[in-house]
Amino acid sequence: MQRMKNQRRKDTPKNPEEVKKTRREQEKETNLDSWVPRTSTGKAVKAREITDIDFILDQGQSILEPEITDTLLQVETDLLLIGQSRGKFGGGQRRVFRQTQKKTREGNKPKFATMAVVGDKNGHVGVGIGKAKETVPAREKAMRQAKLNIVKIRRGCGGWQCNCKEPHTIPFEVSGKCGSVEITLIPAPKGKGLCIHSECAKVLEMAGIKDVWSKTRGQTKNRVNLLFACEKALKQLSQVKVLSRLEQEMQITEGKAKAKNKVESKEEAKVEAAKKEENGTKTE
Numbered sequence: 001m002q003r004m005k006n007q008r009r010k011d012t013p014k015n016p017e018e019v020k021k022t023r024r025e026q027e028k029e030t031n032l033d034s035w036v037p038r039t040s041t042g043k044a045v046k047a048r049e050i051t052d053i054d055f056i057l058d059q060g061q062s063i064l065e066p067e068i069t070d071t072l073l074q075v076e077t078d079l080l081l082i083g084q085s086r087g088k089f090g091g092g093q094r095r096v097f098r099q100t101q102k103k104t105r106e107g108n109k110p111k112f113a114t115m116a117v118v119g120d121k122n123g124h125v126g127v128g129i130g131k132a133k134e135t136v137p138a139r140e141k142a143m144r145q146a147k148l149n150i151v152k153i154r155r156g157c158g159g160w161q162c163n164c165k166e167p168h169t170i171p172f173e174v175s176g177k178c179g180s181v182e183i184t185l186i187p188a189p190k191g192k193g194l195c196i197h198s199e200c201a202k203v204l205e206m207a208g209i210k211d212v213w214s215k216t217r218g219q220t221k222n223r224v225n226l227l228f229a230c231e232k233a234l235k236q237l238s239q240v241k242v243l244s245r246l247e248q249e250m251q252i253t254e255g256k257a258k259a260k261n262k263v264e265s266k267e268e269a270k271v272e273a274a275k276k277e278e279n280g281t282k283t284e
C-alpha cells in the first residue's frame with residue numbers, strides 16, 4: 001500500500017479537481033481488480049461473459065453485489081437531501097443526513113439516515129437508503145443499496161404537443177404511491193425541463209429523462225416517501241405492455257437509447273475498451 005501511495009503522489013497533477021478525479025478512478029479500479037465475486041452472476045461478470053447489464057435485468061436475475069453495477073455501467077452517484085438542520089420556526093437548511101435520536105437511560109443515541117441515487121443518465125437508475133450510527137457507514141450503505149436496486153427505465157416521446165421521435169420524456173402517464181404521498185409523472189414536450197420537486201428531478205436526471213410534468217398529493221414534505229413514490233412510478237413504466245406499432249411511433253426505448261445501426265459498433269467499442277484495460281493492467 002505504501003508503494004501505491006508514493007506512486008500516486010508522484011503522478012498527481014497540480015489541478016486539485018483533477019487530483020480528486022484520478023484518485024477516485026484509481027481507487028475504483030483497484031477495488032474492482034481486488035473484487036472476489038461470490039454469486040454466479042458476479043463470477044460471470046468478472047470473467048467478462050456478461051458485458052451488458054440489460055441481460056441480467058431481462059432475465060430477472062437479482063444483483064447481489066454492487067461491483068456488478070460498477071463494472072457494467074459508467075454510473076454517477078448523488079446524495080439526496082432528506083434531512084434538515086435545526087432551525088427556529090422549522091426554517092432549518094436541508095441536509096443529506098436525516099438525524100434521529102433514541103432516548104435511553106445513558107442519554108440520547110443519535111442515528112443517521114441518507115438516500116443515494118445512482119444512474120448512467122441513459123435509462124438506468126437506482127435509489128437506496130442507508131441508516132447507521134455514524135454518517136460515513138450510512139452513506140456507504142445507501143450507495144450499495146442504490147447499486148443493487150438498479151432498474152431499466154422506459155423512455156419515449158409521449159407528449160401530444162411534440163412529435164420529435166426522440167426518447168427525451170416518458171412514453172405515457174404513470175403514478176406511484178408510498179405512504180400518503182402519491183406522485184404522477186406526465187409526458188412533456190421537448191425543451192420543457194423537469195417540472196417536479198428538486199429531489200425527484202435528481203432521480204429523473206440520473207435516469208436520462210429530460211422533460212416531465214408532475215402532480216403530487218399527500219404529505220410531500222416527507223421526502224423519503226416522496227422519493228420512493230417517484231421510484232415506484234418509474235418502475236411502473238416497464239410494467240405496462242405496449243403495442244409494437246406504438247413502440248415505433250413514440251420511439252419507446254428501454255434502457256440505453258441506441259440507434260439500431262449503432263448497436264454493433266457500441267459493443268465493438270466496449271470489447272476494445274475491455275482489451276485496453278487488460279493490457280493496461282498487464283503493463284502496470
Ligand SMILES: [Zn+2]
Nearest residue numbers: 157162164190
Ligand atoms: Zn418529443
